[in-house]
Amino acid sequence: MDLKRKLARLTGVGPGGKPAPRGAPTPPVAPEPRAEGVDTELASGLPAVTHPRAQGVDTDLASGLPVVAGPRVESGSVASPSCPLSVTEQRAEAENAAPLSGLLAVSGPRPNESAPPSGSPSVTESRQPSTEPPRPSDPRVESLRRMLAEWSERQGQTSARRAATPERARPGPLPVAPQDTPHGTVHVSERVLAPDHHHGTAPVAGALDVEGALVARLALHEDLAGVDYQRMLFLDTETTGLAGGTGTVPFLVGLAWFEGRSLRVHQLFLRKLGEEAPMLRVLAERMAASSCLVTFNGKSFDWPLLRTRFVLNRVKTPAELPHLDLLHCARRVFKHRGAGTRLVHMEEHVLGHRRVDDVDGSLIPDLYFRYLRGGDGSALTPVLEHNANDLLLLAALLGELVRRFRAGDGTDVPSGEDPRDLLGFAGVAFRAGDHARARAFAHAATRGSGAVGMEAHALASRLARMAGEPQAAAEHLHQALTAARGVQAATLHLELAKLYEHSLKDLPAALRHARLSAAAEAPEDHQRRLLRIEGRLERSARAHSLDLEARPPRSGA
Incomplete structure (x- = not known):
């Protein structure tokens, strides 16, 4: 539905502001005289002042909406009394103009439009008494008019903002060349x-x-x-x-x-x-x-x-x-x-x-x-x-x-190196089979504290044992025990027990460390180790006793 028909529905009310009943006869409308440059709205009796436009079309200056009116009289001429409008033509013209009369008709001439020439009948004089009571203004029409005005204002503001927005910068070139x-x-x-x-x-x-x-x-x-x-x-x-x-x-x-x-x-x-x-x-x-x-x-x-x-x-x-x-x-x-x-x-x-x-x-x-x-x-x-x-x-x-x-070629490792990195290099060299390089790095890493120093001593002990130096291996393990706790300490005690039992042949020391290594091995293995070392100690003590008995007494005793 276009705007013209919508406005016609909103303004199409009968006398007293009520919609006219369907089928009610339309009262005849007598032709009214027209002033030069002024159209009189036939249905309401209100003047519809027109700007010089194309014949039959008038445009409202505020909203830009067309105002349809009947035949116009060119400026400077008067409607010919010899060509009166018939009742049917008047009614048709009234039906076209009436929907917009309450919205757009004004009581005076529009801007940029000249007043009627002197000697011509004025608008008041040319208006005939209306046969219908004045129609009350419809609040819906007023609301629509405000909406149109607000919309027009917003459009103007949007256009102004777009004009003020700087142009978007063009994409820069790629930092590559074909x-x-x-x-x-x-x-x-x-x-x-x-x-x-x-x-x-x-x-x-x-x-x-x-x-x-x-x-x-x-x-x-x-x-x-x-x-x-x-x-x-x-x-x-x-x-x-x-x-x-x-x-x-x-x-x-x-x-x-x-x-x-x-x-x-x-x-x-x-x-x-x-x-x-x-x-x-x-x-x-x-x-x-x-x-x-x-x-x-x-x-x-x-x-x-x-x-x-x-x-x-x-x-x-x-x-x-x-x-x-x-x-x-x-x-x-x-x-x-x-x-x-x-x-x-x-x-x-x-x-x-x-x-x-x-x-x-x-x-x-x-x-x-x-x-x-x-x-x-x-x-x-x-x-x-x-x-x-x-x-x-x-x-x-x-x-x-x-x-x-x-740098860890076996002789000189810089003293300023981080012990953590030295321990890492020692581990890599050990896995690669380069034991001399690994031992040099491990010795240098023992300067570290905490877990790093403990692991460095443990690795150095293992390498010393592989090199056939059990005493040096035991010394590194004892140094590692100073920083070890829990399972780590039990593991070191287990290594010392093995070292003292098999390499250093110190069974009492082996038994002492074996008793502290319970957390490092399975209970069955731990019990078996203890029984074996204790058994060896008993046999060793018995053999030592027999050896003392078999020895001849010293002279002079």
């Missing part, structure tokens, strides 16, 4: 670091000075002993999530390799999903020219994910290289720190490098998805910087780990 390759266009960010570049306290080029044998022992991976570390490839990825599987996409593949003693950082960026194939082929070429991969948790995440992407994109998977995962090395060496083995922890606590304004890894997928939805490409600059720092950290951490592991 590069043509035989496999297609890839988007690359590249930099070269000088040979003397340091990441924290460690030189990045220190990774070139590692020895294959030490790396193999540090990683507990003998295949790494014969690797040419001048051609190693550092790898780290940034992905759309950590869930794994086919739904996770590596949108940034960070690579780094040495050219001389300078480190080249080469980052491959996926500008749009579905364009992985050229990027993967460039990665395969670089892997073919490398001797091994160096990653942090790459064995469990980065490489399995990339291998899946090769298969899904129907790109030939490159041959797998020897893989040095520094996460495993860091866990073994720094496990006594208690601060975790996240890459940023290693960077801060081992290398002394603290990142400023670094993007949190959990926010990286969301930043990439915003870019894909048309966001600011320059917002990905912190992501590329985060990835580049991870690559530098891999090189610096490898060189630092090997340098510190090399």
Whole structure:
């Protein structure tokens, strides 16, 4: 229903403000004289002053609503008395004009409209007495009028606010550049670091000075002993999530390799999903020219994910290289720190490098998805910087780990080293079968206090016993007992009982420590140990008594 009909329903009331009954005859309306430039509303007798408009249409200035009226008389002319309107025409004109008469009719001329010329009948004079009583104003019409005025005001305010709002900044450029390759266009960010570049306290080029044998022992991976570390490839990825599987996409593949003693950082960026194939082929070429991969948790995440992407994109998977995962090395060496083995922890606590304004890894997928939805490409600059720092950290951490592991060659361990790290190196060397290096680190770690010192003494005792030095082994165990409590103390007493029984042949000492080791072994084993040592003591005492009796008396006794 349009506005004209709605207003007609709201204003269509009969005499006395009540709706006219259906079927009631419409009283005839006599034609009224019209003043020049003034239309008289036929139903109500009120003047409807018109602005010069198209014939038959008038527009209300306040609301912009059309006011339909009958035939107009052009300005300067008077209605011809020889052409009176018939009753039917008058009634039709009244029905068209009546719905709006109560809402829009005014008692005087409109703005910008000239008054009637002198000599013409005025509005008051030209109005005939109405045959109907005046209609009361409908509150619904007044409410609708207020609503229209408020709506118009709100529209004006909204337009003003939009005009005052500054234009949205255009998205910035991506921090990568397109590069043509035989496999297609890839988007690359590249930099070269000088040979003397340091990441924290460690030189990045220190990774070139590692020895294959030490790396193999540090990683507990003998295949790494014969690797040419001048051609190693550092790898780290940034992905759309950590869930794994086919739904996770590596949108940034960070690579780094040495050219001389300078480190080249080469980052491959996926500008749009579905364009992985050229990027993967460039990665395969670089892997073919490398001797091994160096990653942090790459064995469990980065490489399995990339291998899946090769298969899904129907790109030939490159041959797998020897893989040095520094996460495993860091866990073994720094496990006594208690601060975790996240890459940023290693960077801060081992290398002394603290990142400023670094993007949190959990926010990286969301930043990439915003870019894909048309966001600011320059917002990905912190992501590329985060990835580049991870690559530098891999090189610096490898060189630092090997340098510190090399110091335990059996003679000289720096006294300023953290005892917790020394104990970690001792444990790695012990597992690798390098007992001389392990013993040197364990001796150095005994300077630690609390649990660290206790474990260092226990390991040093074990190594001394393996070296055929039972007395030194017993001394280390006694030192460890000063800091041990509970089950740990019982375990040390058990080791001392074994040592005194089998190596030092001191049965009373063995029995004393055996009685304190009940919590370290099963009750049956503990009882059997006690009975065995007690039995040996009885036999030893009896044998000693018999030996004394068999001896001849001394002369002069």
